[in-house]
């Protein structure tokens with residue numbers, strides 16, 4: 001018994017925030033952002049549009065692609081670091097909106113690796129008897145972005161992607177997943193205020209601690225090393241060579257990180273899904289949005305061998321190999 005992706009879908013908010021728009025907000029330039037990150041524009045949720053709203057749209061599209069009804073679902077997992085509320089779980093709001101009356105629902109917090117971590121959880125549940133798990137990565141990063149901090153505000157965007165993971169007894173399916181973490185590096189990417197360590201207060205607001213802080217340059221170096229390491233061990237675990245991979249779908253954080261990884265792995269750019277230019281870093285939503293676009297563009301077909309690679313706060317890093 002394998003777990004396969006039976007349907008995929010994504011949703012991004014309508015509002016586009018360009019680099020030219022950011023030039024009017026902080027001391028930056030379109031040229032700096034494009035050269036240092038590869039990002040041209042990103043999507044921003046409308047006022048009142050929250051994580052579950054994006055997740056529901058992506059989830060509906062994935063269900064349609066899989067030819068299933070919400071009532072077929074056994075479980076909904078929402079990977080996010082920008083849920084609607086500290087509690088309840090955003091997955092419960094999605095469960096209600098979709099009408100998934102037989103589904104368990106919970107959130108998973110692993111930042112940019114959330115989707116791959118959740119895929120791994122879904123894989124394990126399918127192997128122990130569940131039939132259909134809806135895995136969603138959904139983020140409203142704009143809600144935790146400090147729009148006065150040029151070091152971070154140019155990087156992030158909002159969006160959601162979803163995959164229906166179903167039991168399959170054929171060749172297709174998730175071949176393996178690989179998950180890593182190193183909490184010693186937790187301070188590289190952090191929202192320092194608003195949690196139980198430093199609950200909401202005037203001090204939190206005054207010092208802007210409710211927003212994401214990142215040591216970008218240090219993160220960059222660890223990201224390149226970690227993505228290379230986990231790709232190599234994933235290939236080795238499956239007795240595969242880089243040449244066997246039809247498409248590498250990485251977390252879209254920064255084009256320079258991805259080019260360094262491609263070079264280290266001798267992976268040609270034609271075999272890499274890139275859309276960071278249009279969406280920026282959408283954290284847990286980034287890989288499922290990229291997967292959905294790759295399917296719709298015909299870059300992933302039945303039988304394609306697809307490798308995922310993610311990296312983010314925690315620190316966490318993760319990968320998966322899927323026979324589509």
Ligand code: ACO
Pocket residue numbers: 027028029032033036037111112150151152154189215216217218219220223253254257281283311312313
């Ligand atoms: N516009 C103009 N100048 C800027 C901007 C900006 N938007 N942002 C920073 N700068 C300046 C800095 O102030 C610095 O100036 P200084 O030398 O005078 O101090 C200079 O540019 C260089 O800054 P660096 O931080 O060294 O730039 P770097 O080349 O490392 O690029 C970046 C920064 C894009 C953040 C990069 O380090 C990066 O992408 N890091 C990894 C991000 C990542 O992968 N995060 C993981 C996922 S996030 C999550 O988990 C939620």
